[in-house]
Amino acid sequence: MTKVSVIGAGAVGATTADVISFRQLADEVVLLDVKEGFAEGKALDIYQTTSLLGIKTRISGTTNDYSKTAGSDVVVITSGIPRKPGMTREELIGTNANIVKTVSENVLKHSPNAVIVVVSNPMDTMTYLALKATGLPKNRIIGMGGILDSARFKGNLGLALKAPTADIHACVIGGHGDTTMIPLTRLAALNGIPVTSILNAEQLKEISDATMVGGATLTKLLGTSAWYAPGAAAALLVESIVRDQKRIMPCCVSLEGEYGQNDICIGVPVVIGKNGWEAIVDYHLTAEEQETFNKSADAVRSMNSVLKEINVL
16 A cells, blocks of 8 residues: 655645546545645545546545654655745745755654655755755655756757657756756757757757746746646656656755765756665766756755755754
8 A cells, every 4th residue: 555645735735646646656645734724625625536537546634743644655845935936946945944854854753664755945955954854865865856847848849849748858957946957958859869960059058048947937927836847747756656667767866976976965867766766877978068067066055055054954
């Protein structure tokens, strides 16, 4: 019997729970929030779709009662304030760091063997915080960001190529930020055909630039952070864990020498299975790509330093 808990019943958390339920990735889904009745209401709404869609997943909500999450195989943390127009991910650190630390500690009291998926922003720093605060084995702490960034990259490529996104393979590594992510255009392909042989350098730069500000673009349009794609991305990561699919996904994980970096959580391609992330895949970056990756890591470390300044670590 598989159990997944989603902490935070806002738009991203509720969408994550909805997709997990719809795809029947778990026998039981628990949605938790600090706002009285909020998670219960969202869960009840999702539950009422089960008879319409032929879904057997049980879903329930709870107000800040972590005992209801006991025995979870995977816990997805979406808690925190959403990014608002004009707000940088760095500005989110002060508020969200305390939330993520508290949530992580409460989760592990009741689900000591869970794999923790971090969605809260700034995601790279929150993943690093969860790793340091919990002391869990590094393979059980995974930041989701690269999966979402890659989906946006594929989406932009699909529009330019006028092709189904399902036929496009593309990856974004590095930090989950407007200036830190790295769309790997060199490796992107349309059913095995390198996109570099179809699109010119100017088009590829436009696609890369649009991908990097993908989150900010949606925030400006919506007045808050996106939720459909982030929720689906988190659910896709959960699927590879609970079904032990061994899929290669770009995720934020702890590096110990890989890609030339140490003491940092940042996006790289990893194998995802029942134990969390099980191996880091080496994409053999070019010298230019490695230099860009190093700069991305420096920016993430700069954000991580705020955790010590505000005495969270």
